[in-house]
Amino acid sequence: MQPVNVCDFCLSPLEVSYDYKTLAKALSREKLAQGPLTMWRYRDMLPVEGKEVDIGAGFTPLVKADNLGRELGLDRLYIKNDCLNPTYSFKDRPVSVAVTKAREFGFGTVACASTGNLAASVAAHAAKANMKAYVFVPSNVEPGKLVGTAIYDPVLVKVDGSYDDVNRLCNRLAERYNWGFININLRPYYAEGSKTLGYEVAEQLGWRAPDCVVAPAASGLLFTRIWKGLDEFSMLGLIEPVNTHMYLAQAAGSSPIVNAFQAGSLHVHPVEPDTIAKSIAIGNPADGYYALMVARQSGGGACAVTDEEAVAGMKLLAQTEGIFAEAVGGVVVGALRKLAASGSIKRNQLTVAFITGAGPKTQEIVADVVRPVTIQPTLESFEEVLSVPA
Numbered sequence: 001m002q003p004v005n006v007c008d009f010c011l012s013p014l015e016v017s018y019d020y021k022t023l024a025k026a027l028s029r030e031k032l033a034q035g036p037l038t039m040w041r042y043r044d045m046l047p048v049e050g051k052e053v054d055i056g057a058g059f060t061p062l063v064k065a066d067n068l069g070r071e072l073g074l075d076r077l078y079i080k081n082d083c084l085n086p087t088y089s090f091k092d093r094p095v096s097v098a099v100t101k102a103r104e105f106g107f108g109t110v111a112c113a114s115t116g117n118l119a120a121s122v123a124a125h126a127a128k129a130n131m132k133a134y135v136f137v138p139s140n141v142e143p144g145k146l147v148g149t150a151i152y153d154p155v156l157v158k159v160d161g162s163y164d165d166v167n168r169l170c171n172r173l174a175e176r177y178n179w180g181f182i183n184i185n186l187r188p189y190y191a192e193g194s195k196t197l198g199y200e201v202a203e204q205l206g207w208r209a210p211d212c213v214v215a216p217a218a219s220g221l222l223f224t225r226i227w228k229g230l231d232e233f234s235m236l237g238l239i240e241p242v243n244t245h246m247y248l249a250q251a252a253g254s255s256p257i258v259n260a261f262q263a264g265s266l267h268v269h270p271v272e273p274d275t276i277a278k279s280i281a282i283g284n285p286a287d288g289y290y291a292l293m294v295a296r297q298s299g300g301g302a303c304a305v306t307d308e309e310a311v312a313g314m315k316l317l318a319q320t321e322g323i324f325a326e327a328v329g330g331v332v333v334g335a336l337r338k339l340a341a342s343g344s345i346k347r348n349q350l351t352v353a354f355i356t357g358a359g360p361k362t363q364e365i366v367a368d369v370v371r372p373v374t375i376q377p378t379l380e381s382f383e384e385v386l387s388v389p390a
Helices: 020-026 029-033 039-045 066-072 092-104 117-129 143-150 163-176 187-193 196-204 221-235 256-263 288-297 307-321 327-342 359-369 379-386
Strands: 062-064 077-081 109-113 132-138 155-159 212-216 245-251 301-305 351-355
Touching: 020 039, 020 221, 029 196, 039 092, 039 196, 062 196, 066 077, 066 307, 066 327, 077 196, 092 109, 092 117, 092 187, 109 117, 109 163, 117 132, 117 143, 132 143, 132 163, 143 155, 143 359, 155 163, 187 221, 196 221, 212 221, 212 327, 221 245, 221 288, 245 256, 245 288, 245 327, 256 288, 256 301, 288 301, 301 307, 301 327, 307 327, 307 359, 327 351, 327 359
Parallel strands: 077 351, 109 132, 132 155, 212 245, 212 351, 245 301
Antiparallel strands: 062 077
């Protein structure tokens, strides 16, 4: 294996290939169940050879969301709460694989272009691996995400531009510097980490695929890898054939994949992002076409959510299930609400919604919820102000 991500002949993205026949003979539900309670229980299905760079990512809770389900009219709704990874987003999954490969390839430095969550994860894993990290973010990244990245002491670079500008810069830097760029020359390996979400959900559901999935899309890579994880489990004989309807959620201010789906087009045309959901504010999604194909071929769909609907979704998720997600989680809940209301997702379908990042990183978005009642330090004041009967 080499640290390359594009075919020299056709310029298509490179994918890691596996010997599924051999894997099928070596793997069983019983063997997997004996593994560690992290993403590395699936090590045999990940493209690594050396000791993994592991900070404890994966095997996050799959929560039966009865309260939210009642609100939305869904009886079999689950939340995959990937907020609870070590750096509070799903990015710890792909980064753990990518930094492991970077060390195998002999890189001393890792780098990435990020909207915030990836930067924190790369910095944390580099610290664990005793490697240097350069992380590049747009200038409008939320303050909480900057602190959550800087604490690991990377070289943190703010770029005056959008994520797409940052990504173009990093592609040029990758040509000049012998670094392991997580989402460039290490991208085929990075991509594989996210499929552990599909594995985990199938295992946590009792070795079956859900009927419906609702997941966010920025580049589109996560969405395609959830599908790949389910599909691989089926190919290996660990679950029955997959008949999951995949629904993709984007913010209305940055929804090129949704636009293409709704237009019936095969082409994902770039947009200029304008949304509070900065984690998915990618106007030119590298895997947009592939995500579009997964949504269509699975009999699923694509849904866009306004910023106002995303904020309402954040509050609803917190106030029904006790999960404080970032704006992207609000986008997922907003899309779930629309899909349930339209009948696209039926009441009795087993549905999993993926919540991929934690809310405290972007708490300024919902700061209006802070409306404390002020009283004097007396029982009389408490009962007078709040009108609580004795």
